[in-house]
Amino acid sequence: MIAENTQTQMRKGILEYCVLSIISRGEIYASDIIAELRTAKLLVVEGTLYPLLTRLKNNGLLSYNWVESTSGPPRKYYTLTEDGRGILSQLDQTWQELAYAVGISQKGANS
Amino acid sequence: MEKTIIINIGNTIIHIEESAYELLKAYLNEVKQYFANHADDLEIVTDIENRIAELLTEQLEEQKKQVVDSANVNSVIAQMGKVQDFDTVEEGEEAPVINNNYQYQYTEKKLYRDMDDRVVAGVCAGIAHYVNADPKWIRLATLLISFAGGFGLLVYAILWIIMPKAKSRIERMEMKGEPANLQGFQKNLDEELQAVKERLGEVNKHAQPIFARLGNFIGEFFEWLGRFISGTGKVIFKIIAGFIVVFGVLFLIALIIGTAAFQGFWDASIYEYFPFSIINESNRGIILFGAFVVLFVPILALVLFSIRVAFNKQAINKTLSFALLIIWLAGVAITGYQAAKISSEFKQHAELTQTVDLKSFATYTLDIDKSKYFTKEDSIAYHIDANQKNQIVVDDLEDGPFISPNRIHIDINKSETGVTRLIHKYESQGKTFQSALQNAQNISYTYASKDSALVFSPRFQLRKGSIWRNQEVRLTLEVPVGTIVNIKEGVYRYTNYYGDCETVKGGDYSVWIMTEDGLKCVAQLKEEALNKKKLKEELLDLELQQKHNLTDTIYQDSVSNRIKEVKEELGIAPE
Numbered sequence: 001m002i003a004e005n006t007q008t009q010m011r012k013g014i015l016e017y018c019v020l021s022i023i024s025r026g027e028i029y030a031s032d033i034i035a036e037l038r039t040a041k042l043l044v045v046e047g048t049l050y051p052l053l054t055r056l057k058n059n060g061l062l063s064y065n066w067v068e069s070t071s072g073p074p075r076k077y078y079t080l081t082e083d084g085r086g087i088l089s090q091l092d093q094t095w096q097e098l099a100y101a102v103g104i105s106q107k108g109a110n111s
Numbered sequence: 112m113e114k115t116i117i118i119n120i121g122n123t124i125i126h127i128e129e130s131a132y133e134l135l136k137a138y139l140n141e142v143k144q145y146f147a148n149h150a151d152d153l154e155i156v157t158d159i160e161n162r163i164a165e166l167l168t169e170q171l172e173e174q175k176k177q178v179v180d181s182a183n184v185n186s187v188i189a190q191m192g193k194v195q196d197f198d199t200v201e202e203g204e205e206a207p208v209i210n211n212n213y214q215y216q217y218t219e220k221k222l223y224r225d226m227d228d229r230v231v232a233g234v235c236a237g238i239a240h241y242v243n244a245d246p247k248w249i250r251l252a253t254l255l256i257s258f259a260g261g262f263g264l265l266v267y268a269i270l271w272i273i274m275p276k277a278k279s280r281i282e283r284m285e286m287k288g289e290p291a292n293l294q295g296f297q298k299n300l301d302e303e304l305q306a307v308k309e310r311l312g313e314v315n316k317h318a319q320p321i322f323a324r325l326g327n328f329i330g331e332f333f334e335w336l337g338r339f340i341s342g343t344g345k346v347i348f349k350i351i352a353g354f355i356v357v358f359g360v361l362f363l364i365a366l367i368i369g370t371a372a373f374q375g376f377w378d379a380s381i382y383e384y385f386p387f388s389i390i391n392e393s394n395r396g397i398i399l400f401g402a403f404v405v406l407f408v409p410i411l412a413l414v415l416f417s418i419r420v421a422f423n424k425q426a427i428n429k430t431l432s433f434a435l436l437i438i439w440l441a442g443v444a445i446t447g448y449q450a451a452k453i454s455s456e457f458k459q460h461a462e463l464t465q466t467v468d469l470k471s472f473a474t475y476t477l478d479i480d481k482s483k484y485f486t487k488e489d490s491i492a493y494h495i496d497a498n499q500k501n502q503i504v505v506d507d508l509e510d511g512p513f514i515s516p517n518r519i520h521i522d523i524n525k526s527e528t529g530v531t532r533l534i535h536k537y538e539s540q541g542k543t544f545q546s547a548l549q550n551a552q553n554i555s556y557t558y559a560s561k562d563s564a565l566v567f568s569p570r571f572q573l574r575k576g577s578i579w580r581n582q583e584v585r586l587t588l589e590v591p592v593g594t595i596v597n598i599k600e601g602v603y604r605y606t607n608y609y610g611d612c613e614t615v616k617g618g619d620y621s622v623w624i625m626t627e628d629g630l631k632c633v634a635q636l637k638e639e640a641l642n643k644k645k646l647k648e649e650l651l652d653l654e655l656q657q658k659h660n661l662t663d664t665i666y667q668d669s670v671s672n673r674i675k676e677v678k679e680e681l682g683i684a685p686e
Binding site for chain 2 (some may be wrong): 030031045046047048050051053054055058073075076
């Protein structure tokens with residue numbers, strides 16, 4: 001239970017960072033984000049993504065365009081805003097720090 | 112086959128099966144509830160709906176289908192994730208409403224009539240769900256207040272009208288206070304899936320005018336009445352069927368025993384009794400068989416049918432019942448043929464007349480000898496000692512159900528020749544004139560003539576070997592005019608001569624006299640003569656009065672009227 005909880009906490013933080021990273025590579029459709037997250041084995045269910053995207057968008061990190069689809073209704077394609085890029089670079093740095101911290105904690109400072 | 116609903120989800124038109132629709136609807140409801148307090152609930156839900164539409168469209172294309180079924184919806188839900196999984200990932204200052212919260216909203220019970228657990232209209236069961244009690248206590252309470260001047264019945268009727276039926280699954284869940292979410296649905300997925308659409312239609316019903324409700328109530332009431340009757344009726348039918356089975360089987364056993372009896376296993380004397388006595392000895396076997404089949408098969412069929420009704424069990428297969436039908440028809444044919452054969456033996460009529468001259472007496476007495484005539488054989492059979500003279504066996508003269516009609520008729524006529532004689536006429540039916548005559552000849556009838564007394568036997572016998580063919584004996588006594596005939600009471604049933612004629616005081620006979628107009632009752636003749644005499648006297652009296660009271664016209668009229676009447680009665684022609 002404790003392990004589960006910790007896992008969830010870790011995933012939560014990382015998920016947001018990963019989503020921003022994926023979107024930073026270019027305009028992308030929500031289901032494609034999901035596909036990538038799934039490949040990365042980070043996302044369990046799709047339903048989780050939509051509230052996240054909405055929150056990021058409302059915080060001004062994301063914006064979207066409606067793009068006509070060949071099959072079905074128009075789709076929302078997400079891009080990163082300038083704010084978003086700023087945040088992402090901050091997060092990149094934080095991640096490297098975290099990775100370093102994790103590396104140090106696992107192997108020891110001397111190695 | 113399943114009903115399909117067309118839905119618009121994420122601006123996409125999708126055909127979906129009803130059960131799948133319910134599932135999807137429940138899921139979306141959950142999602143909506145989950146994000147209800149979220150600032151951007153509409154946007155999130157729209158995104159999710161769009162995605163679901165996309166997934167469903169993809170699946171349809173992939174599987175080359177046109178209609179979404181429950182499996183599709185389930186796989187979409189699995190992909191999108193259940194609401195419970197959402198909150199493990201998403202967290203923020205705008206914390207979404209947690210499960211318990213919205214479940215609480217839906218746990219709120221609603222008052223519906225429970226149509227699944229109803230005795231009459233489900234009112235009590237509905238209340239029981241609402242107050243979380245055992246329906247039986249509510250029913251008991253209802254019953255008790257029903258005794259209080261029918262108040263309970265009135266309340267019941269009103270509640271029947273007011274409370275809506277729990278028709279759809281959602282309504283039933285609301286009634287029971289189960290959360291109307293996906294778990295609730297999946298929990299009951301095996302149960303019948305009722306369209307949520309109905310529930311939507313039901314919303315309008317709440318606003319229906321009371322008249323329409325009342326109409327529904329009346330319709331439902333009669334529907335319930337019909338169900339009650341058919342339910343109880345079924346039980347009654349089963350009870351009746353059970354009785355038929357029991358008595359039918361008893362009857363069949365009786366029939367078999369009876370047939371055996373007729374066949375002569377125990378007692379062949381049955382053929383001496385009337386309806387069977389008309390059957391020729393040679394035909395008995397075949398007729399017995401025919402009659403047995405004709406009676407046995409339908410009763411057997413009735414018993415088998417009753418078994419089916421009472422125990423819901425097919426006791427016999429089609430081939431066998433068809434065979435039974437054939438056997439029965441054969442039995443009917445045999446019996447019909449034999450019956451026609453027997454009735455043909457009544458076709459011809461023959462008469463045989465014998466005349467016996469009697470000694471002349473001024474007075475004759477007619478009587479019936481009630482002591483039974485026995486042949487020597489019969490006397491031995493019945494252990495009657497012929498030597499014991501005082502022993503008399505009295506035959507009861509009543510016609511019973513098993514006694515051959517034994518017709519004896521006695522007439523008394525005027526003798527034209529002045530000779531007293533007795534004419535016996537024996538009549539019978541037969542297939543041909545010869546056989547009819549033969550049958551007539553087989554009648555043996557005895558009478559005793561002792562001086563002026565004629566004692567007749569109450570019955571005729573048929574000589575051995577002959578059978579009943581509507582034999583009759585007609586006796587005609589011819590006596591000259593002026594002869595007195597005393598008719599004993601015992602003879603009355605064989606003659607037309609009794610009517611109003613009183614019996615002689617202290618005697619058991621009436622006195623008759625032969626006149627030119629036939630036999631007349633002496634007592635009656637005397638009375639008539641007396642009457643005539645009185646009328647004549649009155650007439651003389653009236654005529655005198657007429658002569659003396661010429662002045663009073665009103666009185667004159669009444670007197671002359673009376674004279675007319677009297678003259679008419681006396682047979683005197685009016686002047």
